[in-house]
Amino acid sequence: MQPILTRCGYRCDLCLAYKPSVERNPANRQKLSDGWFKYFGFRLPASEICCDGCMSDNPKLIDQSCPVRPCVIARGLDNCAQCELYICDKLEERLVTHEEVKQRVGAEIPDDDYVCFIQPYENKKRLDALRRSTPAT
Numbered sequence: 001m002q003p004i005l006t007r008c009g010y011r012c013d014l015c016l017a018y019k020p021s022v023e024r025n026p027a028n029r030q031k032l033s034d035g036w037f038k039y040f041g042f043r044l045p046a047s048e049i050c051c052d053g054c055m056s057d058n059p060k061l062i063d064q065s066c067p068v069r070p071c072v073i074a075r076g077l078d079n080c081a082q083c084e085l086y087i088c089d090k091l092e093e094r095l096v097t098h099e100e101v102k103q104r105v106g107a108e109i110p111d112d113d114y115v116c117f118i119q120p121y122e123n124k125k126r127l128d129a130l131r132r133s134t135p136a137t
Helices: 019-024 028-040 068-074 098-105 111-121 123-133
Strands: none
Touching (some): 028 111
């Protein structure tokens, strides 16, 4: 699967909640529910975990209250890296770094957990790299 970047820099193609991933392995819904709780402190029922990705038209999203998607769309941008206000308050609350998660949980994160629960959402370094390669509008 080709990389699919969200408006805030998450990677749909790496996310266990992304609809094609759920269709390939529905059992990962419970795994993701448990992992999100462990590393981010929130739990969704496994049955509610399936996302079209925010780049879709009229998508079914996990986070219905995300402030980033409507902002990026209203500005006519593909993602936050293109914004002159990078990093704003809306994005700040959605930023994920491996180090921050490790510090918050107070422990090393096993490689498998990193791949499943952190890497898809580790958006700061992705957006920073995009920002360096693409001038803001």
